[in-house]
Amino acid sequence: MNTDQLTRLPMDDGEDVISMPSETNQTMSSKRSSVKTLFTTNYTPHFLPRPLRSLVVGYFIALLLQLLVATILILLMKVYPTFQFSESLALLVVLLVALAWGVGPSLFATLVGAVMLVFLTLPPYFSLAVVGVDNRVGIFLFVIVSLTVSLLASQTQRARSALEEEKESLHKSEQAAQGRAQQLEALFEAVTDGILVYDIDGRLQQTNTMARTILTRYVRQEYFAQPLTNRADQTILHAPDGKSITHDQIPSVRILHGEVLTGANTADIIVSTFAGEDVWLNISGTPLRDQEGNITGALAIARDVTERRQLEQKTRHVLDALLQIAQVVVQGTASDLPSTEQTKGHSRRIMQRMGELTVAVLGCDRLGITSVEPNTEFLRPLAVVGLSPEQEQQWWREQEALDMRLSDSGEPELVGRLRANEILIMDLTQPPYSEQPNPYGIRQMLVAPMISGDQILGYLTLDYGGLDHTYTLEELALTRAVTELITLVMERERLLAEAAQARANELAAVSANQLKDEFIGIAGHELRTPITTMKANLQLSRRRLRKFFQRYSDEEIVEALSPLEQLLERAERQLERQNRLVHDLLDVSRLEQGHLELRIEKNDLVSIIQEALIEQQQITPDRTLIVNIPSSEICIEADGDRVNQVISNYLSNALKYSTSEQPVEVGMEVRDGVARVSVHDYGPGLSSDEQQRIWERFYRVPGIQVQSGSGVGLGLGLHISRIIIERQGGSVGIESEPGKGSTFWFSLPCA
Numbered sequence: 001m002n003t004d005q006l007t008r009l010p011m012d013d014g015e016d017v018i019s020m021p022s023e024t025n026q027t028m029s030s031k032r033s034s035v036k037t038l039f040t041t042n043y044t045p046h047f048l049p050r051p052l053r054s055l056v057v058g059y060f061i062a063l064l065l066q067l068l069v070a071t072i073l074i075l076l077m078k079v080y081p082t083f084q085f086s087e088s089l090a091l092l093v094v095l096l097v098a099l100a101w102g103v104g105p106s107l108f109a110t111l112v113g114a115v116m117l118v119f120l121t122l123p124p125y126f127s128l129a130v131v132g133v134d135n136r137v138g139i140f141l142f143v144i145v146s147l148t149v150s151l152l153a154s155q156t157q158r159a160r161s162a163l164e165e166e167k168e169s170l171h172k173s174e175q176a177a178q179g180r181a182q183q184l185e186a187l188f189e190a191v192t193d194g195i196l197v198y199d200i201d202g203r204l205q206q207t208n209t210m211a212r213t214i215l216t217r218y219v220r221q222e223y224f225a226q227p228l229t230n231r232a233d234q235t236i237l238h239a240p241d242g243k244s245i246t247h248d249q250i251p252s253v254r255i256l257h258g259e260v261l262t263g264a265n266t267a268d269i270i271v272s273t274f275a276g277e278d279v280w281l282n283i284s285g286t287p288l289r290d291q292e293g294n295i296t297g298a299l300a301i302a303r304d305v306t307e308r309r310q311l312e313q314k315t316r317h318v319l320d321a322l323l324q325i326a327q328v329v330v331q332g333t334a335s336d337l338p339s340t341e342q343t344k345g346h347s348r349r350i351m352q353r354m355g356e357l358t359v360a361v362l363g364c365d366r367l368g369i370t371s372v373e374p375n376t377e378f379l380r381p382l383a384v385v386g387l388s389p390e391q392e393q394q395w396w397r398e399q400e401a402l403d404m405r406l407s408d409s410g411e412p413e414l415v416g417r418l419r420a421n422e423i424l425i426m427d428l429t430q431p432p433y434s435e436q437p438n439p440y441g442i443r444q445m446l447v448a449p450m451i452s453g454d455q456i457l458g459y460l461t462l463d464y465g466g467l468d469h470t471y472t473l474e475e476l477a478l479t480r481a482v483t484e485l486i487t488l489v490m491e492r493e494r495l496l497a498e499a500a501q502a503r504a505n506e507l508a509a510v511s512a513n514q515l516k517d518e519f520i521g522i523a524g525h526e527l528r529t530p531i532t533t534m535k536a537n538l539q540l541s542r543r544r545l546r547k548f549f550q551r552y553s554d555e556e557i558v559e560a561l562s563p564l565e566q567l568l569e570r571a572e573r574q575l576e577r578q579n580r581l582v583h584d585l586l587d588v589s590r591l592e593q594g595h596l597e598l599r600i601e602k603n604d605l606v607s608i609i610q611e612a613l614i615e616q617q618q619i620t621p622d623r624t625l626i627v628n629i630p631s632s633e634i635c636i637e638a639d640g641d642r643v644n645q646v647i648s649n650y651l652s653n654a655l656k657y658s659t660s661e662q663p664v665e666v667g668m669e670v671r672d673g674v675a676r677v678s679v680h681d682y683g684p685g686l687s688s689d690e691q692q693r694i695w696e697r698f699y700r701v702p703g704i705q706v707q708s709g710s711g712v713g714l715g716l717g718l719h720i721s722r723i724i725i726e727r728q729g730g731s732v733g734i735e736s737e738p739g740k741g742s743t744f745w746f747s748l749p750c751a
Contacts, residue, residue, distance in 0.1 A: 058101025062109035065093040070116040077121065087142045090117060094146040098153030106150035114143055194302035197288075200295065202228025202256060214281070214302055217273040228252055236272035240280075245269065251283035255298040260286045266563050268305070280306040284563050303563070317360055325357050325485050347493045348382060354489055355383035358460070358482050362475065365465040366440070370399070371458035371490060377406045382458070382490075386465075391440065406456070418449040419456055423479065425471055441466045448479050450487040457490050598727060602751050603640035604633045605675050609668060612647040616655070623655055623708075624663040634668070634675050635751040642724045643748070647677065649717035650744045654681035658741070660708045670750060678745040683707065686736040694734060695722045721746070 051057070069089045090113030098106030122135045188195060194211030196204060204224050207215070215224070223231045232250055239245050247253060251267040261267055266284040273279055285300035351369050359367050366386030370379055381399035384392055409415055417424060424447040428438055445463045449456055460483055463469075609629055617625065636643075654664045658681040665680040683704075686694065690701050700715040722732045725746045736742035 055101060055104060058097060058105030059108050061101070062093070062097045062105045063112055065097065066090060066109055066112040066116055069093055069113070070120055073116075073121055087117060087138060090114075091142065091146060091149065095149050095153060098150045099156070103150050106153065107147070110143060110146035110150060113146065114139060117142065194304075196252070196300045196302060198228065198252060198256065198298040198300070200256070200297055202231075202252065202298075205297065211302060214279070214304060217275075217279060218271045228256070238270040238272075238278075240268045240270065242270075251285065252298060252300050255285045255287055255300055256295065258287050258295060262286070262559065263563065268309075278306075279304060280309045282563065286559075301563075320360075325354065325361075325482075350489060350493060351382040351486075352385070354486050355385040358486070359385050359462075361482055362462065362479060364462040365467075366442075367460065367462040368395070369458065369460055369486065372406050372456050374455060374457070374494075377456075379404060379406060387440070394439075418447065418459060419451075421449055421451045423448045423476055443467065444469050444471070446471055446479065448483045450483050450490060452487055452491050457487055457494075460486065596723070596727075598639040598642060598724075600637055600639060600728070602635055602637055603643070605636050605643070605668070605677070605748070606630060606632070606634050608640050608644050609647060609666065609677065612644050612651065613666065615644075616648060616651045620655055623660060625651075626663050626665040627667075629666065629668040630670070634670060636675060636748050637751045638728045638730075638748055639724075642728075646721040646724055646746060647679070649721045650679040650746075653717065653744070654679050654683070654742075655708065656706050657681060657683040657704060658707055673750050674747050675750050676745055676747040678743050680741060680743040682741040685738040685740050685742055686734065687738055691734050691736060694718055695732070718744075 072089060094106050094109045094113060097109045118139060189209050191208055192210060194214045195208045196211050197206040199205050218235055219231055223234055232247060237245050237250065251261060251269060255261060261284045266282055268280060268282050271279050271281060282303045282305045283300055285298055287295045288297040288299055290296050355367050355369055369383040371382050372379060379402060381396065384395050387395060406415060414424060426433060426445045426447065428434065428442050428445060442463045443466060445461055448460045450458045450460065606629055613625060613627060651664065658664065662682040668675060668677045686701065693699050695718050697719040698715045725732050728748060730746055730748040732746045734742060734744050
């Protein structure tokens with residue numbers, strides 16, 4: 001060792017001591033640790049019982065075996081005085097102990113064996129003195145061989161023990177991998193969407209339970225293992241618009257060609273099942289590639305969205321029917337009917353139309369409307385829907401032949417509940433109704449009263465034919481809303497009949513308008529409840545889906561289920577548009593009744609515009625808005641929320657009546673203490689006559705088609721906007737030419 005590496009440490013008495021450097025200390029410590037490990041670690045084989053694997057047991061057995069060998073040697077020497085292999089039995093003990101318990105016990109066996117040999121087999125006997133060169137060499141060789149055997153056996157056992165541990169670790173890893181594979185397989189099978197894995201030729205390599213359930217509805221089992229082209233030839237496929245699709249348009253083929261179908265790019269197809277039903281599938285997926293990027297197959301996710309699409313169609317039908325009901329209420333009748341008979345016939349046509357629309361809204365099979373005369377309470381049939389021509393004629397004959405009052409029904413309890421505006425559900429399959437004639441095969445019938453004030457004007461009956469049906473709370477709420485609308489129509493028709501008899505009675509006209517406004521308020525309140533319920537359900541579904549994403553971090557599953565979150569978000573946006581219609585109805589009702597409240601206070605018009613732009617961008621993220629407004633604050637004395645509503649109405653109209661590729665421009669300028677806000681679109685534009693009427697209530701320009709977004713509207717947004725701005729001291733206007741777009745503007749005085 002180099003003396004330069006030594007360190008002198010001063011002592012208390014003034015002397016220096018030489019300290020070893022740290023590297024030398026570490027080396028010595030490592031050697032001591034290795035020696036300690038060598039003597040304290042055993043590598044007993046697993047076939048030994050667990051109690052015998054202890055080092056203490058090894059030392060004890062080493063001593064016991066050597067004592068046994070000594071006893072055997074004494075006996076052999078008495079029988080064979082010339083016995084020459086006394087060391088072999090002691091060496092055998094050392095070998096056995098080394099193989100079983102390691103170095104420590106084997107060295108102990110070596111020491112005990114050497115002492116026993118010297119003490120018992122070498123002269124002078126029973127003495128530890130070794131006489132003679134041969135004996136000394138023999139003892140020395142025994143010790144050397146025993147030490148060598150101990151070390152070699154210990155290394156062998158150490159290698160064997162490491163191999164066993166590695167084998168056990170590998171076995172545990174295999175079990176863990178197998179468990180993980182089983183978990184993934186269970187998760188794969190439990191996914192509620194169909195998962196299909198294809199090879200490069202479109203053959204199905206793997207499918208989960210839902211995928212097999214979907215496939216077996218329109219593909220025969222023997223075609224599962226065939227290429228995609230063969231399966232497609234045996235399947236009837238349609239696009240959402242009902243047109244047939246080519247082979248290259250099949251979503252799975254598109255994925256195999258390298259196209260990724262995710263998000264808004266997912267594809268919808270309609271397949272015809274063996275039972276003749278149409279199943280609507282939403283397909284997403286991605287190609288599978290090898291390390292070189294070559295396509296080796298495809299992964300497709302098939303989701304059965306038939307019920308969702310049917311619900312969307314039903315929702316559209318319901319909204320269209322409600323819109324038509326609103327049009328019937330506000331526009332359906334001329335006010336100058338020449339005679340009472342013509343008025344009666346016209347009222348029946350109106351009620352027949354209302355009945356047809358009600359069937360479309362509620363989804364029932366059959367419906368009847370009966371009026372109750374105000375003074376006499378005689379029952380008069382008004383409309384029936386859902387019967388065959390022969391049954392309809394029979395119904396009219398039976399109803400017109402009944403000359404009875406409401407109180408003559410023989411069930412005063414039910415009549416009292418109707419007068420209390422309670423909806424009745426009558427099971428005609430149960431006594432006492434099951435014992436009465438039932439020519440139309442009605443099973444469960446719903447009876448809803450039509451009340452105006454404290455007077456019953458009639459009732460509505462509906463059923464689902466010969467099918468058992470349980471009426472839900474949503475159906476009851478929707479029935480209540482529709483009967484309110486029909487009540488308004490009936491009351492309006494009564495007022496119009498009075499107007500026809502009185503020849504332009506102004507009082508009747510005023511009452512009709514009041515009822516019309518009341519209808520708008522009632523429609524808004526009654527329709528808001530179902531919409532709120534549906535919105536809450538959609539939000540709950542989105543929260544549960546996000547929790548599912550947080551709980552399961554598998555990227556493939558998250559990617560497969562992400563289109564579902566986008567569908568829920570799209571449905572929520574559509575529902576928000578319908579909610580705006582309801583708010584428009586409520587605002588019109590408040591405007592006509594003079595109850596529209598304005599909270600006039602100082603507001604920053606720039607911030608109001610920016611807030612409206614952000615809200616609109618969230619609703620239509622794909623549209624381009626060009627904004628040119630001041631960066632500094634522009635203060636106005638106005639109701640900020642109502643001004644925001646006006647800007648949102650302008651933006652919504654501009655986006656609706658221009659194509660999705662065209663931008664919408666928003667600008668603001670201040671002149672002479674007046675702030676002017678404008679929204680310009682590149683839509684079809686308006687003629688001068690249309691510009692005059694565009695601000696009227698319920699006016700919609702004929703012949704102008706919606707270019708993008710929702711087409712549902714009542715023609716109320718601009719009317720409401722004009723009233724809001726004018727009541728705050730401002731003005732509105734439009735600048736437009738056919739074919740050159742339109743600019744809607746409003747101005748408010750600055751604070």
